[in-house]
Amino acid sequence: MLKILQLTNQHQKIYIVLMTSLIIVSFVSGWLGNGMIGHFIMLVVTILGGSPIVIQGISALRYKVVSIELLVSFAVIGAILIGEFSESGIVVWLFALGRFLEARTLTRTRSAIAQLVQLMPKQALRISTPTSRIFELIDIDDIQVGDYVLVKTGSQIPVDGKIVNGEGAINEASITGESKINFKSQAQNVFAGTSLDSGTLVIQADKVGEDTAFGKIIDLVETSQDSQSQAQQIIDRFAKYYTPVVLVLAVLIGIVTRDIRLAITVLILGCPGALVIGVPVSTVAGIGVAARHGILVKGSEALVQLRKVTTFAFDKTGTVTKGTPxxxxxxxxxxxxxxxxxxxxxxxxxxxxxxxxxxxxxxxxxxxxxxxxxxxxxxxxxxxxxxxxxxxxxxxxxxxxxxxxxxxxxxxxxxxxxxxxxxxxxxxxxxxxxxxxxxDPLKPEATKIMQQLRELDNQRLVLMSGDQQRAVEIVAHQLKLTQAYGDCLPENKMALIQQYQSHGERVAFVGDGVNDSPALVTANVGIAMGNGTDIAMDVADIVLMHADLNKLPLAVKIARATAMNMYQNIIIAMLTVVFLLIGLFTGYIFMASGMLIHELSIIVVTLNGVRLLRL
Missing domain, CATH: 3.40.1110.10 (Calcium-transporting ATPase, cytoplasmic domain N)
Structure with a gap:
């Protein structure tokens, strides 16, 4: 059975083309008066398309899951038993076509991650000393901390480290989300995954492989795409119980009406396909587009919570100031x-x-x-x-x-x-x-960013710092913030956040230091600056790579767009099921036409999710 699934998955496009060709031949045969040949071809189509569906349905049943595939399997087998070969063939063809288009569209939503992975160098030029130009080409996994790496014009930088010889123009878009070229020379830091547009560099490796900033981006984004938001968890639980209910309802309708065709159609049209796929496609696209802009989101729930934030609390040093006092x-x-x-x-x-x-x-x-x-x-x-x-x-x-x-x-x-x-x-x-x-002077963009946040929904903006109260008040006044809290120990920041939360506020805390870790964990959303300490970035829900505060309003916009897209998909999915069932019982929707609308709804919610990639 597994071989059949592997075969159909590996050659999905050929499989769809074959089924489509057979259906066309069947209709032509019927039009020419050879109905029996047409029915036989449709039976072949049903077996071709139905076998993987039945196998998937049985496999899910082993884990006590009544899946969509199981519902379709019952419907197709029932259609064969009552001699509706054309209906069964069209149903499995539409189901296979829908899954094919869905997979192709979902691939686009993951393109941001695929592009990131492609940017990661696979090999490096290792040299023995900073002045040597005799190199050996080795696999990136063989590079050790402390090794010297030679990077030539047009090449990607394979490690995080410091320039020990040479200078050059570096495109850091993969880390910062901005395509601005930065000119760097000796003693300055460079990052894996960035590209050297001109010049020649010798870099001593500080971090390699998955420990690099770029490696962490890939790892965390891939992990976050597999995470579930609260909305997705609710929908999964709903689908778990909804599917058996549809199965029982179809059986009852068949018994009461003695209309097996009607019961089978209920099985098909009641499948919650668009509902199941709608939320994940939105969150995957949202996380992907955020990563493309240098915003690392650790899980879909972080996007959901960021949309609801009413208070932004900021650390001062290194967050709204340059951090170079x-x-x-x-x-x-x-x-x-x-x-x-x-x-x-x-x-x-x-x-x-x-x-x-x-x-x-x-x-x-x-x-x-x-x-x-x-x-x-x-x-x-x-x-x-x-x-x-x-x-x-x-x-x-x-x-x-x-x-x-x-x-x-x-x-x-x-x-x-x-x-x-x-x-x-x-x-x-x-x-x-x-x-x-x-x-410690303010970051040049800080005033503009605070204004943008106020305009998003007039959020409360507060400053929390261990610095003296008067110094904090002056910075807060310059940025036109709502409140300023100075002389804050780590536990004071945490207590202030809890105080806001007790009054119904949803708080996002933005910081970069070890002492910010309790506040980052306590806040509804912890946002770390990408140049901060490892522990701050580890405990945060969102990381603004390269400490770019300009990314914060964009992160909020992406979170809101993702949530809106998610709710749109839920509404589309639910309305489709309601519309199909009403159409069925009023005589306007039939098995094949209903299945077509059902599969189209899955494609619609998937394409709707893909719209997020334009942000």
Whole structure:
């Protein structure tokens, strides 16, 4: 039986052409007066087309599933028993034709993923040193982290890594969704799946295979296409019980009316084919088109939830700001300023926080000191021992926790906060020694994006940050946001989201750091920036590749279009069944014509789903 299914699936097009030709010959024979030959040919068509259907129906029954194929099998066998060979032949032909067209159309909806897979390089040129030009062509799976890879003009970059030699123009559309060419040179990062339009590069591999950004896109999108939304789960449960009901109804109609033909027709027309296929085709197309635009959606439910969002909550640093803060003001209160700065730079080397990185970047020439007993206090700062003295580096809340008197720096604090600086206090032996003002400029597109989100449905837009309240308020004012929350620890962000949810709000949180992970998980939709930490991207429902905030309004539009398309397909499917049953009992719809309409409805909902690919 499996061989028959494999044969028909492998040669589906030939199979349809053969059946169509036989049906034409049958009708010509009947027109020429050879009715018996015509009936015999239709019986052959029924056996050809019906065998795979019966096999699929029996296979499903083994798993206690009453499938559409089983309903059609009963209907076809019944038509043969009452001598309606023409009807049975046309029914199996229409069913096979519908499945063929459905498969062809669904292939188009998966084209975005197929294109992604094709972009993944299969081989690479490995060299021994950054300056060597003697290469060996090896399979991509044989590349190891740390290997040097040579990339020539017109080739695809096979790994995530850093350029160690050369420069060139790179098309990163496969990662960012934008076809803009980026010129990159030594020490800059490049990504697998992007293409080198000009130049020659030597890249040292940081990530290979499925661990690359591009590999994760393919893996997660393929996985998400197999996931089910709540609507799809409901429909699957409905179909599970609906199909046996149709079978029982047909039997009862046959017993009561003693019209076997009518009972068989009910079996055929009651099949919920368009209903079963309508939702998956919409979600697959929606996820595919999102991937094409650099929006990684981890499951169809994420699209459904994004459509319902009423509040967007944003982290500040690296999300609405550039994430590259710089030290722009320094006030020294006690001790030698350069010595204090050297101590701060040494301690901040223990942290990956953006403000810590700004200090590290600013004072790279200072000699680092040995640090003892470092304690990182999440959301507040660091406490460490340098020599014989305890050093506390962090925000105002941390200073209060350690009873540090900030009176001496109050005037500077007020000024820096008015200017929108983030503040880092440095205290040694319970006395304030240093105050650093750090500024992180807004992303150029941030203001426009917030306006677009407001226009989508006047959503509530809020900012949640571990930065000082005044600094957060200034950013919120610049972006015209609804509310600003500063001095937020990870648990505070999570609590704020839960508070909004308790008032009926559906919250999407947009962030990029490890400290954003609780908020990303708690929100109805967690949205991570593509340049963020691995853990943030792992727990998020949606990832904006390359940290492109411009993709956020587009993601909302895709989610809404997908949901609308899904509901359209459900309505089309349900109305088709109702129309067919009314037409049947009023005498306007018959077995063959009903089957034609039924199969056309499947094609209609599939083509409707394909419309999403135009977004």
């Amino acid at each position: 710089t030290v722009t003001a320094v006030q020294n209160y006690q001790g030698l300023e350069m010595q204090n700065l050297a101590i701060v730079a040494s301690i901040e080397h223990e942290s990956n926080h953006p403000l810590a990185q700004a200090i590290q970047k600013e004072y790279t020439t200072l000699e680092l000191m040995p640090i003892d007993k470092t304690v990182v206090i999440k959301g507040k700062g660091i406490v460490a021992n340098v020599g014989q003295q305890q050093v506390v580096v962090g925000n105002q809340q941390l200073m209060h926790d350690y009873d540090i008197d900030l009176t001496i720096g109050q005037q500077d604090t007020d000024y820096f906060l008015r200017e929108g600086y983030s503040l880092v206090y440095v205290a040694m032996n319970h006395q304030l020694h240093l105050l650093l003002g750090i500024h």
